[in-house]
Amino acid sequence: MSKETQKKANSEKDISLNNMDSLEFSEWYNEILETAKIYDLRYPIKGCGVYLPYGFKIRRYSFEILRDLLDSTKHDETLFPMLIPETLLAKEGEHIKGFEDEVFWVTHGGKNELDVRLALRPTSETAIYYMMKQWLKVHTDLPFKIYQTVNTFRYETKHTRPLIRLREIMTFNEAHTAHSTKEECEAQVKEGMYVYSSFFEALSIPVLISKRPEWDKFPGAEYTTAYDTIYPDGKTMQIGTVHNLGQHFATTFDLEFETADGEKDYAYQTCYGISDRVIASIIAIHGDKNGLLIPPKVAPVQIAMIPLLFKGKEEKVLEKANEIYDKLKKFVRIELDTRDIRPGRKFNDWELKGVPLRIELGPRDLENGKVMIFRRDKNEKFDIAIEDLTAEYLAELMETIHKDMAEKAYKAFLGHIEILEAVESNLLLENIKEAINNRKVVLIPFNEELYNEEFEEETGASILGECEFEGNKYISIAKTY
Amino acid sequence: MSKETQKKANSEKDISLNNMDSLEFSEWYNEILETAKIYDLRYPIKGCGVYLPYGFKIRRYSFEILRDLLDSTKHDETLFPMLIPETLLAKEGEHIKGFEDEVFWVTHGGKNELDVRLALRPTSETAIYYMMKQWLKVHTDLPFKIYQTVNTFRYETKHTRPLIRLREIMTFNEAHTAHSTKEECEAQVKEGMYVYSSFFEALSIPVLISKRPEWDKFPGAEYTTAYDTIYPDGKTMQIGTVHNLGQHFATTFDLEFETADGEKDYAYQTCYGISDRVIASIIAIHGDKNGLLIPPKVAPVQIAMIPLLFKGKEEKVLEKANEIYDKLKKFVRIELDTRDIRPGRKFNDWELKGVPLRIELGPRDLENGKVMIFRRDKNEKFDIAIEDLTAEYLAELMETIHKDMAEKAYKAFLGHIEILEAVESNLLLENIKEAINNRKVVLIPFNEELYNEEFEEETGASILGECEFEGNKYISIAKTY
CATH class of the missing domain: 3.40.50.800 (Anticodon-binding domain)
Structure with missing residues (x-):
């Protein structure tokens, strides 16, 4: 082989990660975090690590885009305390049930035992809605739209993964809104989704949007819409969620306001959040065997x-x-x-x-x-x-690179999606299992009868939810992170 | 009085805060935080509050200036975990002694008791230097200069004050550096001081720089240089500190490196930090009876x-x-x-x-x-x-306003400084006490014999330290926050 031909052959070699299984991908991921100096895991607490300068810059530029999107849609930035009294966290029964096994508790200050245990926030609804009660009195105080970027904590007992499943989630951007009508609240869900879609678009990260099933929605929500991307091993990663909270929390936290007609009503609420997982996904979606590929808009060095x-x-x-x-x-x-x-x-x-x-x-x-x-x-x-x-x-x-990266990522994404249409019902389960085994995310035509936890268990995978894909309505099923 | 004359008279009325005592000032301060929507104290944990959108923007623009100064002097931004294992925090004896009564402890995760108690960081030296050990091997790894902006925690049992003395310090910008020689370390202290002086200059906040006495230096430091500004009630507020840590922590954390000559030595370190107190000081230094006055560079609305x-x-x-x-x-x-x-x-x-x-x-x-x-x-x-x-x-x-604000603030600052020179020694103590009672910060010519804790107690105030003022060397004495 001449030198010239060999060079060409090399450049045509498949350096993508798409033929990797979960173990190979996991090895690649951990190694690249270290060699590219993104995140250092060697901190002496499980699930806690350090954002290194290069990784921090990717985080900084990425979350600046999100911040700009939230600012330009008139969300006000704020900052709430990290500690939440147990009495406050426990106020919303359904909500605390979803978190109680995962909460870190502060019990002592200096040598004194505290009267009330303090939780490291697993999420901030209770802290924020307690304060909203002080601020919202009449309909003219609404709509109310705020956000913050903070650290949150989960006592994960499962296997932890850097930037994906951490005990300290170092970056959690959470927005919380309150509205005077159900319709306005519904419109806000759409605005939140617009913000997130624009954000993922800026990072060239393709996403599948699913309305989560009842049994997998956010604890205390009416419904949850989630953004999943697909990792090279075919497993989906939830990288953003938008929740319609209805009047659920508002009732618990007494967010009552005077309407324009002088009546009383409870506020309608939404909340939505994005974490460090978006940084993990920049790495996983665009990286290849030669290393990282950072989207130009957020590349620390362009x-x-x-x-x-x-x-x-x-x-x-x-x-x-x-x-x-x-x-x-x-x-x-x-x-x-x-x-x-x-x-x-x-x-x-x-x-x-x-x-x-x-x-x-x-x-x-x-x-x-x-x-x-x-x-x-x-x-x-x-x-x-x-x-x-x-x-x-x-x-x-840079703009061309951005578009080409999006196209390439979407192609890989499509390569992981298998639509099982017009499959005879007795073959459906087998086909789903086979596709999942082949590292696919499976879409089956929406069918009320199959849309339950039992069927989820049968597939051995997770039902992501109801999703629209190319104009049709499906149930999305996948192995998840 | 004609309407015209009255208008003029009103505009000449002294609206400054400089004739206020501590109680009046404190009332003014708490009220302005509420009416100008800076910070809300009504959170159900003592010493924890909420940055409201307007206050958050002042914080954002202010800390962006600091960030730019640190970036342009080649400090790399990073992010370290909030939790520190007790074993790690206790590693440096002198250091932990300075903090042990003020640490919040996490003892439980979900329903499990943790094997090792975890501290909410009171400051990050131990967390950061543990990791530095992984990174610093040879002299070419030095100098090493990083910073982060994080929340820190102190179990304050004393009276808390919003943005001044909090249990959750929501904003702490801390830089940490390591060097191969004592001289380079000393030069870094100067660079840190240059950064802070530039920062306070941008905010038109006048400062007195004092080298803290031995008994008041940072626990574990060789020496501490502190920036104090003077509040309208004549009390000083420490708003920034720069520490030369020498090889103290480096020895404890085994930050040994190979020198250019192939020998072994411990790194020489500095650290320096600035907190929310700078936001409190923008409010206190420039505000008047009509409200706030935000320096143009950081005004959310100019x-x-x-x-x-x-x-x-x-x-x-x-x-x-x-x-x-x-x-x-x-x-x-x-x-x-x-x-x-x-x-x-x-x-x-x-x-x-x-x-x-x-x-x-x-x-x-x-x-x-x-x-x-x-x-x-x-x-x-x-x-x-x-x-x-x-x-x-x-x-x-805007630039003219910036300069005029600096001048005005400096004039008020000078009005609070009383230099007691050529006072007979038998009258000195009385004169100091009288000046302190008159809401002054007192400077006396530097005198080794008086520079001790006993003399501090006699004055009933605090010795800020050794300070240079207009070319002369003094001991600075004041009531402090």
Whole structure:
């Protein structure tokens, strides 16, 4: 095989994660968190870890997009206490039942035993609705829309997974709203869904939206709509939920207000939340065997600039590289890599870290007034004249990468979906099991009779819920994280 | 008195807080937190409250400035767990002694008692240095500079105060660094101080910098440098500290590294932190009897635009107000107040909220092609042609306000400082006590013999430490918060 052909063959090698089983994927995931310096697990408490600088930046840019979406839809940012008195947490019976085995309890302050045990918030409904009672009096106080980004805690006894199943969920963005009518509340659910769909779109993460079954809704909700994405091993990951709470909590927390007609009514509420799992999903959905691929909008480094320094010609190349760097840093997040190591190692480093673009500048490029550009997502190289490296050009290129990443991710997503239509009912269960075994998420036409916990158990998987897919209504079934 | 003269007299009335005693100030402070919707204390746990949207925005813009300063001096942002195992927290003896009476302990997860009690972090040294041990191996790993913004907890048994002395400190920005030499460590202390001085400068908060006495340094530090500002009641508020930790923690946490010469040495460390107290201080230092005054750089609303709507002329005024608003919102944080209430009430509202500038537009202004501008800091009104309301003009005006606020605050600060020089030693103590009673912060020429805990007790106040003021070296003494 000639060198040329081999190079081409390599670039065509399937580096995607889509043929991995759960164990392989899990190994890949844990390793990439370490090698790309995202999150360090070696903290001496199970299920607690450290966001490293590079991982933190992905978190920062990602949640800034969510924050902008919430701000622009007139949600006000706030911050509530982390501790919740046991008496308050226990106020809503159904709600506390859903959490009581998972709550961490503070019992002592210094050497004193506390009168009332304090919970580390597993979620903030009770803390927030207690305060809402102080604020909401009349219909003109509504709608009321707030959010916060905080840490929450779950005493997980199962296997924990970094950024996926943690005892300290370091990032939980939760919105809480109150409304004067059922219709407005329903419209708010749609706005919450618009915010989340826009957010996942910005990260090129494809999602299946399912209305969760009764037995799997949020404790205390009327109904729950959930966003699931599909990991390379075919298991679904819940990465966002939007709840219509109706007047359930409002009744418990006495969120009564005076209507325009001078009557009394309870507020109608929604809440919705997104956690660190979205960071895990950026990694899982876009990564490949060469490392991470971070969507351009949230990449801590959008361009790695690498001067190729050959002996005797370093100075001029370095000078030009610095000049280009100084120009580009005004409008993109760029790093100039002048470390004293082989270029090949630098290439690997930045590919591992998922930097969407690499710019190489060598002595010959300099002579030709060009640079080489490498697209991490396509594994493709091409050259471009130095003067064409404008803000507009790069913004457009980033946008193209964003779209191509979304398309690629959606293709992989579709590859995991199996629709079982017109299957004879006596074969249905077998077909579902087989598809699940083949790492598929299964959609079957919606059927009231099958939509129950018993059927879920029979499939050996989870019913995600009722979902619309390409215009039709299905029951979605999958192995879940 | 003619109406004209009365107006002038009113505007010259002293609305500053500087003649208030502690009780009056405390009442003013608690009231303004409520009326300006900064922070709500009515949460059912002592010393825990809620950042309301307006207060949260002041926090957000303020800590963004700090973040930018830390980023631009190459500190990397990270996030560490909130829980610290008792065994880890207790590792550094001197350190834990400083905190043990104030730690909240988690003892249970669900219904299970935990094997090891978990502390809610009172501060993060032990958590962070345990992890640093995993990361620092050789001199090339140094310098190492990180920070995080997190919540911390203290089981305060004393009187709590919103944003000042809390059980949950909702905002703690803490930096931690490690270095290979003592000199570099010393230089880092200076960089930390540069960051904090720049931060307080941006907020127009005057500070006294004191090297804390031995008996009041951070538990486990070589020495502590502290930033104190002076509240209207003459008491000082510690709003930032920079610690040189030497090799103290490094020895305990085994932060040994290989030097360039192949020897072994322990890292030299610094840490520094700033909390919600900076938000309390923005309120206390700049506020007056009319309400808040928020420094322009961090004001959630920089300009309140108020159309004066007289019957029959509403439409044109509103149209122009909207036009101006649409233009200005591109470069300032502006609100257009079209509420159906009297203009006077709007004026009071925005003054209470501390918005630095108000723009009024009435029918006569419109005819003249002008608007009225009101400067909250000077209590002054003047008009300007509408076409002169450019980005440059407003930026310059904000900068002038920033400087004038700094000057005014510094003047009040100086008014609270009494230098007792050339006082006969038998009169010194009496003079100090008298000055403290007169709500002064006292500076006496540095004197080794007086620099001890016994003398501190005699004064009935606190020795802040050794401080340089206008080129001379003093002992600073004050009543403290």
